[in-house]
Amino acid sequence: MALTIDIHALQSLPPSNINRDDTGAPKSAVFGGAVRQRVSSQAWKRAIRKDFDSYLSKADLGTRSKRVVDLVAKRVCLLDESYSRETALKAAEAVFKAAGIKTVEPKVREDEEPRAPETGYLLFLSDRQVEQAARFILDNGGKAPSKKQAKDILDQGHSIDVAMFGRMVADAPDYNVDAAVQVAHAIGVHESEPEFDYFTAVDDEVQRGGEETGAGMIGTIQMMSSTLYRFATIDVLSLRENLGGDSEATLTAASSFLRSFIRSLPTGKITTFANNTLPELVYVTVRDDRPVSLVNAFENPVRGDEGTSRRRAAARALAEEARSVSEVYEMLPLASFIVSLSDLGEEMDGLGERVRLSELLDRVTSVVRQRLSEGSQA
Incomplete structure (x- = not known):
């Protein structure tokens, strides 16, 4: 028996630098022959763990x-x-x-x-x-x-986070915990390159005294803006095993990860750019076969047509990939749900039930609880 929860999200960022490399530049990757903005899985997993702190008990978490x-x-x-x-x-x-x-x-x-x-x-x-x-x-x-x-x-x-993200103990491998959650690097659905912001700062005292005009400091900072495709998957049975076979703790953990995956955001340079966005589209499937990423929907960089926004074009590409996987490989999810802003969810018509975030958490928990119950009775 297999049981996974796949989470797909489209999230647009304005000019920002939430995850930078050793030179201070926004991280990037080449996919489909095009350079895209990238946010590492490590950065987003830490953001998810920090979001846990806002509503989960300390007793349920680790250090x-x-x-x-x-x-x-x-x-x-x-x-x-x-x-x-x-x-x-x-x-x-x-x-x-x-x-x-x-x-x-x-x-x-x-x-x-x-x-x-x-x-x-x-x-x-x-x-x-x-x-x-x-x-x-x-x-x-x-x-x-x-x-x-x-x-x-x-x-x-x-704890919930150790069970999800795993643990490696170099000196004593017997203490290793295999991660029950996989988080992909988020990548832009379109081609993009870093830009430079040239900034100046004025010395207030020098200016007030009229000693000189001009900047007291100058500098540059790199930034990018993108619509990102984000993907993660939860192996529910591995999560339950890591939590000592406790099904209720597993349901709490899975629901918490789903909630924090949607709500969280890495905080690199966030004071500078205030890029506090949320996903505009979330597509969640509960599967009994294997996880399926839909990243290949964006192998060809997305370009908005005249009168069509790039994020709507991305939603359309995501829907086409999901339909193609289901039809060609006959891999139908047990249940699927869509959370969307504006009218982007229309592109996903027929692929799942349209819900709000609270409803999404309740529906996914209900489906997973039923499957775990059926599995324990088999």
Whole structure:
């Protein structure tokens, strides 16, 4: 049995630079022989995780950091104020060492206070795992756990975001978590090139004193504007496995990802450009075969015809690709839904039910709940 949720979105950005490369330029990619704006999957996944913070409980989320020893030690001291920080740090470090996760002394400047030992890479831990580690320390008088006990502490009770995005532990592969969610790099549906904004700033005091005219500072910043195609897919069964077989937690996680995929936005240079848009079209399918990206709808760069906007032309191309996949490969989704601004949804007529965001979350949850129930009874 397979069960996936595919999410397709068209989202237009005005001049912006929400995800830049090492030179400060907006990221780009060549697709269909044309240069397009690109927003990396990593950037959008972080934006989704940050959006989770606005409505999900801290207990349902995780922290990705090198400073996990300090994180556990702080929880120990919070739960039992009689514990000294030094004792808590030693006990917390012992938990990670028992799991085979190496820690190192961080380098600090001469004027800095010493810091707690750190892992050599970012480690993704759920809040429940931090709590489990702290309570083990308190219940066992700071005694180091066995290898099995360490695994019970750090490899059970995954948070929603760890279950979705996975975890790689270089020192101890047994603690790896395979991601249940795939997020594609967003790419422009049309050809575009970076542009340069030449800006100046005036020195108010110099100008007020009449000492000189002209700019006190000059500079340039790169920007792009595009209609982006965004795609992600949720492997519902893998998500449930990562969440310990809890179907209700799986439904909450899937609905949360769907909501935050739509609402979130990477914040690079957002104060400069205020590019606070939302998707103008979202197409969601629940499938029992395999995920299907519709990115090839845009292999030929989209160009708006006279009297037709580029985003409407993009919606039309997306609909044509979806119909073609369904007809040629006879891959029909279990259910499909459309959320759209303006009249863009008309291009998707016959491909799904037109709904609002709240209705979308309810309908998808209902379909997935039914399929999970049928699967457990089979």
